Amino acid sequence: MDVDGDSSSKGEEEKRNAMVVILVGAPGSGKSTFCDHVMRVSTRPWVRICQDTIGNGKAGTKTQCLTSAAAALKDCKSVFIDRCNLDREQRADFVKLGNGQVDVHAVVLDLPAKLCISRSVKRVGHEGKLQGGKAAAVVNRMLQKKELPKLSEGFSRITFCQSESDVQAAVSTYRALGPQDTLPSGSFGGQKNPDAKVQLGIMKFLKKVDSPVNEVSKIDSLKDSVTNDVTKENDSSSMGQEDIRVIADEEVKRGEDLALGSLEGTSSLENIPTLAFPSISTADFQFDLQKAADIIVEKVLEFVTKHGNARLVLVDLSSGSKILSLVRAKAGEKNIDSGKFLTFVGDITRLYSEGGLRCNVIANAANWRLKPGGGGVNAAIFGAAGPSLETATMERAGSLAPGKSVAVPLPSTSPLFCREGVTHVIHVLGPNMNPKRPNFLNNDYIKGGEVLREAYSSLFEGFASIVRSQETLNKEPKEKIGSIHLEAPVDFKRSHMNQFSTADQKVKREGVYESEGNKKCKGFHEEQESKTTGAGDRSDDAENEKNNGSSSKDWGFWAQALYRIAINPEKSKSDVMEISDEIVVLNDAYPKAKRHILVLARYEGLDRLADVRKENLQLLRTMHDVGLKWAGKYLSEDNTLIFRLGYHSAPSMRQFHLHVISQDFDSRHMKNKKHWNSFTTAFFRDSEDVIEEINKFGQATIKDEYSLLKMELRCHRCRSAHPNIQRLKSHIGKCRFPFPPSLLQNGRLVVATDEDGTNQ
DNA sequence: GTTCTAGAAC
DNA sequence: GTTCTAGAAC
CATH class of the missing domain: 3.40.50.300 (P-loop containing nucleotide triphosphate hydrolases)
Incomplete structure (x- = not known):
């Protein structure tokens, strides 16, 4: 200074x-x-x-x-x-x-x-x-x-x-x-x-x-990724699927508009080769965060000074990530070019689809056997990449020593390739400071530091060599990182993570679960009644990281009440109001508003929104229509009611169900922050939006429950903040503020209509 | 999902 | 002292 x-x-x-x-x-x-x-x-x-x-x-x-x-x-x-x-x-x-x-x-x-x-x-x-x-x-x-x-x-x-x-x-x-x-x-x-x-x-x-979570849909997230990242041209090498190309082309157009029209100049050069990597050894291997952050910054600096045309992104799933903030601070001190290195909060297996960040190479914090499973990043990456990654990995190496890495080209059939544009996964094994894991270093941070440095060197070298080979392929040296200032080290704080706890990632359900497909319940109610779905198939792997490879959620007995009703609605003691082959309609046992009903899907294997796929579109429409029908009935009895139809991002109760709930939230059962936020934040996914997303993308965006449900209490109409649920309830009893514009679109709110069929 | 309750906040 | 929250048990 x-x-x-x-x-x-x-x-x-x-x-x-x-x-x-x-x-x-x-x-x-x-x-x-x-x-x-x-x-x-x-x-x-x-x-x-x-x-x-x-x-x-x-x-x-x-x-x-x-x-x-x-x-x-x-x-x-x-x-x-x-x-x-x-x-x-x-x-x-x-x-x-x-x-x-x-x-x-x-x-x-x-x-x-x-x-x-x-x-x-x-x-x-x-x-x-x-x-x-x-x-x-x-x-x-x-x-x-x-x-x-x-x-x-x-x-x-x-x-x-x-x-x-x-x-x-x-x-x-x-x-x-x-x-x-x-x-x-x-x-x-x-x-x-x-x-x-x-x-x-x-x-x-x-x-x-x-940290906050953006209340934007997946479509919106693509839009606003454009405002931050101006796409110059589509990188055909990293794109495999037509629909992604279409989206990318749209981005290009909007991006150009934007570049012409405004100073929103935080353009990031999307086409530059990018490696996304998790912090190595700091999770389950318990490496000291400070020491790790120093090493990351040291190695990143080494890389960025040597390689002009490549970008590194440190990724962490949790928004309050200590390692990210440590690294960010240290990178700032060293004035590392923010265009070449940034930090990013998000799911490393969904950086493009959910974060709008294109990374052609991702690093995996692997275990020494290079096997799927365990927890954390390893399970997530193997889960998201599909079985072809394991095969491709085994072709390259059977195991990995601490400090070493191995780069594996992803088969073009892998969802990570098609959806995310990832061409390579580099497996890295870092030093281990956890006595319960193999190669325990017993707090020897001299050795540990060496190994961690070696791991990052090896990772970055592997990345550089991929970049070189891709450049040769393209026969066209990439444009050097330009003079436009880049946004970063920015922590986008985007979290659309599904089924992840803050510390651990679980394998996606479809990954390992012995799928029975989405059979209809019809006809096999009795045999299902006795079937338990509790523990799932835990396959503990001692040397793997915490959190076993179990893919199915452990639904406790209490959480399976709806499932039991879906299977056997006739015998249910709840007030079931409608039964068909596809659905069951019943009053919520603890209604959170004057009117609050559930439309249950009667499909085996459809436990929650995350399980819904394109083949369930017709079911979604049926549930929506049934919900509308009941809302209409209630509206004819009381035309002051306003209804919203939607799904919880991460429901507590097993069996896919649609909430049809009046927006008065006038109920003694509306008791706490979780209740409130589950119906009034982005955690609540409007039925219409879900249908649209399933149609377009084949799956629905699941919002991160861990932050949304803890958000401060705000009126769903005027958005004013309130210190506790009691005060909030007394406010919403009086608030007549118009609903936010977002809710007034796309049929998200259902209101009474007069005889002409117009809204009142 | 709810209920219960310790202890924090007021 | 009372209110409120958050975590555990169910």
């Missing part, structure tokens, strides 16, 4: 290096504290422009702020714009202060509403005078208007903070800036979809770094 106290002689230069940092955040989000923490130790001259105090210690006007900010800049000082700046219009004039001469940054303090409210309520004598009971209403109202900043507004850098630790990281970044320093351009901190107004879970924000 170049610290220079002699400002007079360097005035011009300093002016060039001054910057405008626009804080964006609700009252109570910690904007002033942020400025204080930076300014207290910074060697750069800062001026804080605070609208709450600018009028001689009292609140002033926006114009006053603009004038003072301009004066400070003229004086070669960097400025913090400390006001809410929650919408684009409010920010625009401050962005213009940069005048193309100085960098304009945004720091977004996007903390949970509840936290902002409680801070606002508690604060005494705060400059903004926002105290007491009105704070909640004010914060809520302001958050409704919230438009997260985009680079296209004219910011050169945006930092999104969604937790206390994000804020800490941003403070450190800014306080470390000397008078001459600049920061890399781009969008940082993981808000992939700037329009998502999703917040962190309320209660846990201090205990763990939770």
Whole structure:
């Protein structure tokens, strides 16, 4: 860092290096504290422009702020714009202060509403005078208007903070800036979809770094991947299937539009060869995270300096991933080119289909026998790649020593190849610090470090050699990574993971399960009655990582009540209202609204949404129609009701079932956050959308239950936040705000119609 | 899925 | 002291 106290002689230069940092955040989000923490130790001259105090210690006007900010800049000082700046219009004039001469940054303090409210309520004598009971209403109202900043507004850098630790990281970044320093351009901190107004879970924000999940459908995710990644051309070598090509072509078109039309310049060069790799040895092999992060960054740096035309992506499934944040921080310190290395939260087997990130090579944290199973990444990759990967692997090697890797070309029949565009899997075996696993190093981190370095070297070399061979094939040297600034190390915080716990991945059901196909129940009710489906076929493999290869979910006895009814509806004690060959309709035993019924599928093997495939389309339509019929019946009795039809992403009860539920949520059984969020977040998958997705993609997007169900409590109509379920319930009893636009589309809400058949 | 309950939050 | 949450048991 170049610290220079002699400002007079360097005035011009300093002016060039001054910057405008626009804080964006609700009252109570910690904007002033942020400025204080930076300014207290910074060697750069800062001026804080605070609208709450600018009028001689009292609140002033926006114009006053603009004038003072301009004066400070003229004086070669960097400025913090400390006001809410929650919408684009409010920010625009401050962005213009940069005048193309100085960098304009945004720091977004996007903390949970509840936290902002409680801070606002508690604060005494705060400059903004926002105290007491009105704070909640004010914060809520302001958050409704919230438009997260985009680079296209004219910011050169945006930092999104969604937790206390994000804020800490941003403070450190800014306080470390000397008078001459600049920061890399781009969008940082993981808000992939700037329009998502999703917040962190309320209660846990201090205990763990939770992350939001975008409430977008798979189709939307493809769209917004375009806004971040401009596709230049389709890489025919990595695409095998017609429908993927179609999607890719659409991306190209939109991408071009975008490149012409806006500054959304966080383009990532999709065609550059990309290796996605998990952190080796830090999960089940219990390698120290700090030490591992150092080694990752060291090896990545080595690679990126040597290879211009390739990109590395460190992937982790869990959004609060410690290793990702450690690596991100260290990579930032080393100024690793963000176009060549990024971190990504998501399922390594679904990077393209669910994350919009194209990776032609993925690394597998393998076991020494190179066998499927175990848990974690290994099980996921073998599961997703299908049996052909095992065959192809065995052709190359029978086992692997720690520190070594083996690259295996994926057969073009593998779903990973067709769907994700992955051409190679590189198996890597890292050092093991877990006494229960083979080759235990007994805390010998000297040896461990060596082996881990060797593992990454071997992995990256394997990748480089694939890149070389593909370049030769294409006979056309790829364009060097361009001058357009790239977004990263960005943590996209995208998690569409199905059936994964935060720590472990389970093999996809269809992978190992001794499938009986989707036989109809009809005709074999009795034989099924006695059949247990509990434990599944656990095949523990001692040297494999934790979590056995069991593919079927362990449904407890209580969780099989619906299954028993589907098989034997006549004998059921529940109030079954309709029975056909295909479906059973019954009242939910614990209705979460005035009207809440279930339409059960009577198909053996269809336990949940994740099991549904294209061959079940007709069933989906039947269930939807039956649901509509019953909703219509209830609407004819009470035309004030509004219904929504949909599926839980990860149901607790076995047997595929459709919820038909009125949107009053007026029920004594609506008791907790999980109940609420399961019907009012993206966890609830609208029936119409599911049908569309199954039709287009052959399977439905499953939303990540672990974060969605813990989200803070928000009104499903006006989106206001509430501290607990009781307060929420008293609010929804009164709230008559129109439903959000997304729900008003695509027939997601079912309302009463008058005689003409028009909506009332 | 619900119920029960310890203990955290208020 | 009361309310509320989250985890375990069922």
